[in-house]
Amino acid sequence: MPLYSYKVKTETGKLYSGETKIDSQDELKKLLLEKGYTPIEIIEKNALTDISQIGIFKQRVKVKDLAIFCRQFAIVLQAGVPIATSLDVLRQQTTNTTLKQCINDIYENIQKGIALSNAMKQHSGIFPDMLVNMVEAGEISGQLDLVFERMATQFEKQFALNQKIKGALTYPIMVTIVAIAVIMVLMVKVVPSFEGILKGFNVELPVFTKILISVSEFFQNYWYFIVGIMVTAALFTIYFMKTYEGKKFFGTLAIKVPVVSALTRNIVTARLTRTLGTLMSSGVLLIQAMEVVQKVLGNAVIAERLNVVTEEIKKGKGLTAPLNDMKYFPPMVISMVRIGEESGNLDFALDKSADFYDREVETSLQQLTSIIEPVVMCVMAGVVGFIVLSVLYPMFSIYQTMSM
Numbered sequence: 001m002p003l004y005s006y007k008v009k010t011e012t013g014k015l016y017s018g019e020t021k022i023d024s025q026d027e028l029k030k031l032l033l034e035k036g037y038t039p040i041e042i043i044e045k046n047a048l049t050d051i052s053q054i055g056i057f058k059q060r061v062k063v064k065d066l067a068i069f070c071r072q073f074a075i076v077l078q079a080g081v082p083i084a085t086s087l088d089v090l091r092q093q094t095t096n097t098t099l100k101q102c103i104n105d106i107y108e109n110i111q112k113g114i115a116l117s118n119a120m121k122q123h124s125g126i127f128p129d130m131l132v133n134m135v136e137a138g139e140i141s142g143q144l145d146l147v148f149e150r151m152a153t154q155f156e157k158q159f160a161l162n163q164k165i166k167g168a169l170t171y172p173i174m175v176t177i178v179a180i181a182v183i184m185v186l187m188v189k190v191v192p193s194f195e196g197i198l199k200g201f202n203v204e205l206p207v208f209t210k211i212l213i214s215v216s217e218f219f220q221n222y223w224y225f226i227v228g229i230m231v232t233a234a235l236f237t238i239y240f241m242k243t244y245e246g247k248k249f250f251g252t253l254a255i256k257v258p259v260v261s262a263l264t265r266n267i268v269t270a271r272l273t274r275t276l277g278t279l280m281s282s283g284v285l286l287i288q289a290m291e292v293v294q295k296v297l298g299n300a301v302i303a304e305r306l307n308v309v310t311e312e313i314k315k316g317k318g319l320t321a322p323l324n325d326m327k328y329f330p331p332m333v334i335s336m337v338r339i340g341e342e343s344g345n346l347d348f349a350l351d352k353s354a355d356f357y358d359r360e361v362e363t364s365l366q367q368l369t370s371i372i373e374p375v376v377m378c379v380m381a382g383v384v385g386f387i388v389l390s391v392l393y394p395m396f397s398i399y400q401t402m403s404m
């Protein structure tokens with residue numbers, strides 16, 4: 001079914017634009033006229049007219065986009081605006097082209113009488129299960145505005161956490177890239193120029209200088225091979241991380257490597273408590289909430305182990321005992337969950353735990369970067385020092401010989 005983009009004018013002179021899938025341009029024009037709109041422009045979208053929706057050109061919908069969408073939706077709904085009208089407002093001011101197309105489709109489905117949660121389910125690649133389940137619970141309870149407000153807060157905190165992680169790792173990564181680039185330049189440009197000078201004196205070179213020259217010659221002759229290996233390794237790692245085996249491998253690595261394991265535990269704990277607290281506060285059942293939580297933890301190993309917790313909950317054992325049996329989550333979280341279950345305020349206890357572990361994540365990130373930075377600098381200093389020593393030592397020996 002073709003996709004059409006249209007611009008229309010209302011009886012009051014206001015201009016609106018949108019997109020919809022329909023059999024033909026004539027049918028779309030007829031439908032718009034029946035609704036009281038005057039069509040101004042109707043364009044069929046294809047590979048030439050909408051390259052932004054194809055392959056690598058398609059704009060991604062990020063957590064920040066979802067946070068803005070939920071926050072704006074909550075504000076409009078709280079003002080008493082109907083769902084269909086709210087979506088009409090949102091699709092006009094959304095800047096993300098992929099999300100805008102998604103809202104257009106949801107708007108069209110709402111007009112056909114389809115429930116909001118069901119319309120959003122058709123875009124599972126855009127809207128996470130957590131949001132869809134929350135919307136469904138909001139529709140049942142009649143608190144859809146409150147649901148979108150809570151989800152906006154959830155996505156905002158998730159975005160803030162992701163930014164902290166990216167910000168902490170950016171500097172060490174940049175330093176590593178610069179270090180590799182410097183070493184490559186030294187090997188390909190600097191060392192060869194000194195090699196000619198040293199060989200011109202016809203003296204016996206130290207072993208480490210010979211090693212450096214051999215490595216430099218390898219870099220000069222096979223630099224494309226080295227770059228190829230590095231690019232291939234990077235692409236393979238990215239691909240491997242997306243596979244089930246890769247997720248299990250890196251998940252296991254994250255919970256066993258010292259320092260990184262502490263950071264991983266704090267991140268997983270913060271995500272579990274925040275997500276579970278948000279879902280339960282909106283009336284989502286614990287079992288259903290646990291199934292959603294497993295998809296947002298970011299660690300395949302822990303997510304898989306939570307299957308046992310979910311099965312235990314189904315047997316009526318509650319949340320405290322199964323979580324404690326995992327021997328992974330901190331004692332404080334277990335205690336807070338126990339208190340929450342006994343008092344009937346589990347969602348409140350989880351939210352407070354999430355606030356605490358958000359701060360713990362920041363502390364763990366600072367500890368990790370404080371270790372990574374000097375390690376990278378020491379390695380770089382060692383490599384550059386070896387190169388300088390290998391070049392200067394024989395030159396110093398030659399100078400002493402000539403002075404005698």
